[in-house]
Amino acid sequence: MALRRLGKDPESPAGGSPTIYLDDVKNTYLVQGLKVEDEARLSAMDIPGHETVVEIPRRMVQFFVEVQGDESPHV
Numbered sequence: 492m493a494l495r496r497l498g499k500d501p502e503s504p505a506g507g508s509p510t511i512y513l514d515d516v517k518n519t520y521l522v523q524g525l526k527v528e529d530e531a532r533l534s535a536m537d538i539p540g541h542e543t544v545v546e547i548p549r550r551m552v553q554f555f556v557e558v559q560g561d562e563s564p565h566v
Contacts, residue, residue, distance in 0.1 A: 493514065493515035493516050494512050494513070494514050494515075494521070495512060495513045495515065496510060496511075496512055497511045497512060497513050497554040497555070497556070498510070498511050498551065498553065498554030499511075500547070500548065500550070500551055502548075502550070508523050508524050508525060509522065509523055509524035509525070509545070509546075509547040509548070509551055510522075510523040510524075511523075511547075511551060511554040511555065513556060520555065522545055522547060523545070524545035524546050524547040525545060525546045525547075526543060526544070526545055526546075527543075527544040527545065527546050532544075
């Protein structure tokens with residue numbers, strides 16, 4: 492598996508979540524964040540039973556490759 496950590500939230504306490512990863516094999520992003528458990532927000536979405544929703548701050552968008560304009564991780 493070619494999993495690369497692209498960025499960790501610099502404002503996260505103790506260096507924890509959220510974190511953005513890129514899976515080079517599947518060409519997908521993996522997002523580590525806080526699990527959304529607010530029923531009001533969840534009920535506004537159509538989420539299949541095999542999926543979940545995580546929350547990340549807007550400032551984390553900078554770590555997505557398309558926003559960076561290149562393939563280099565910014566960790």
